[in-house]
Amino acid sequence: MNEQPATEKSPLHPTSAQPVTKANWLAPAHIRWAMRNARMVVPTAGVRHSNDSQIFAQGDALSLDDLTLQLPHGRSATWAQYLDGNRVDALLVLHKGRVVFESYYGGMQEHDAHGWASMSKSVIGLLAAQFIEEGRMEASAPLARYVPELAGTPFGSATVQQNLDMEVALTYLPELPPDIGLFTAAGLMPAREGMPNSINDFLLKATRSVDSPHGSIFYYQNGSTEAVARALKNISSRTLAQLVSERIWQPMGAEDDAYFSVDSSSVELASGGLSSTLRDAARFGELVRNRGQRDGQQVVAIAALMRVLQTPSADNQERLSRAGRAQTGYGNFWWHPAGTDGALYASGRFGQRLFIDPANELTIAQFGSYADTRARTISGDQGVAPHENSLRSGDSLVALARAVATRLRETGK
Incomplete structure (x- = not known):
């Protein structure tokens, strides 16, 4: 194998020495760089694409440069501010x-795979x-x-649904916090003395x-997501990557392979380890919006989609309100924002968003860093x-979706 000359930057030196x-x-x-190159730092398990990709038709181009988002408490933001705030x-x-x-x-390109972070939970x-x-x-x-x-x-001891x-x-x-502790156990951060060295050990x-x-x-x-994923694997005797490929990625017509980061035991990080292209993230959103149908064919059971699409109860929303997440x-x-006529969204750390609005026949897929x-x-x-920038909140995502839906109506699309 030829070594790269010392004077050239390797893929692990993207911006500096x-x-x-x-x-x-x-x-x-x-x-x-990290959100697009996880598999250059950590081991991964591939999620096989479909041999029959869903092809998106091109609609009339929608201009968003002058879009204004109407935020809570009388605030507003421009399209440029939204892009910058979410990077x-x-x-x-x-x-x-x-x-x-x-x-x-x-610098991102159409066929680059990007990390989903906690959007992975919704899968x-x-x-x-x-x-x-x-x-x-x-x-x-x-x-x-x-x-x-x-x-x-x-x-x-909690139920599956809980x-x-x-x-x-x-x-x-305190010595095993839910972010650093799990990231370390999953192999995303350097091993630390006394910390579990696998996801399964972390749960225990x-x-x-x-x-x-x-x-x-x-x-x-x-x-909870790691525990549910472990149950799915035990029931099916399949890896998580195989389940996602066979039950979601291939039926929805994914164009490209996706992948999960895995720990030292080759266990996938279910709660935040998925990476894919933007268009395949949108295909997942369309699968949900269309209640499991693709090109008029039911490729995922409608009952499963109706379970996902069901609006949570008032008691559920009250529990979220007590936890500081009012109106959700x-x-x-999946997250279900109030007052959006059946819309729901997946959300991930660092700016990952997937907004699905069946009433307005709208899907928005976003990657951020x-x-x-x-x-x-x-x-x-x-x-x-609180977020360091309020434009990173669920409220701003809802405001974006509403502004886009309004623009579509105004342009007669």
Whole structure:
């Protein structure tokens, strides 16, 4: 193998002479490169694309340069401010299944795979919905029925649905916080003495129960997604990458391979390890918007999609409000903003968004790479750290979708 000359920058030296490593790849100086090059730093498992790709028709181009977003409390933002605030790498708008806007920024190209971060959770939510509707997994059963090793943990004692809705009453140990602790266990950060060295070990060691009963609180964290994914793998005797390929990626007509980052035991990071192209992220959104249909054919059972699309109850929204997430519901690893007539969205750290609006026949897929160094809470009774920029919130995503829908109506599209 030929070595690269010392005078040339290798792929691990994208912007400076400093090598990119697990210790610094998510730092502000490297995050944009890192979101497109995860498999150059960590091992991955491939998600096979479809041999029959769904082709998007081109619609009439939609101009967004002069778009204004109407934000809560009488505030507003321009299109340029939104792009800058989210450090957008790519954004695509589909209306009635046709591409009306698609643009790439910061050097990203159409066939680059970009990290989904926590948008990955919503993929697991759809897989779980399929297993539940097929009778292979019972939503009201303790998750430990399917993952006996988790008996005695908060994840195992909570039901499948309580895990899917982030209603598990637990607290993370201070020495094993839900972000750094899991990132280390998953191999995304350098190993630290005393920390679990695999995702499965992290689930066993990272938490303890609290006095509140499961189902009484909302606490958004990564462990529940990892636990549900483990149940799906145990039930099916398939890897997560195989399940996503066979049950979602190929049926929806993915054009390119995706991949998951994996830990030292080759276990996929279900809660945040998926990477794909922008168009394949949009294809996933269209699969949900069209209730499992593709080109008029039912490729994923409609019952599973209806479970995902169902608006959460008022009690669910009240639990989120108490957790500092007012005007929002959450179910099956999907966010449901209030007042949007059935819309829902997937959201991921660093600026990943997938907004699905069936009423307006609209899907918006966005990749971003803003640095996010906020510490995650270790229990459900702690307040959510605010975004450094309010344009990174769910409210701003809803404002963007509403502005785009209004522009589509105004232009008669």
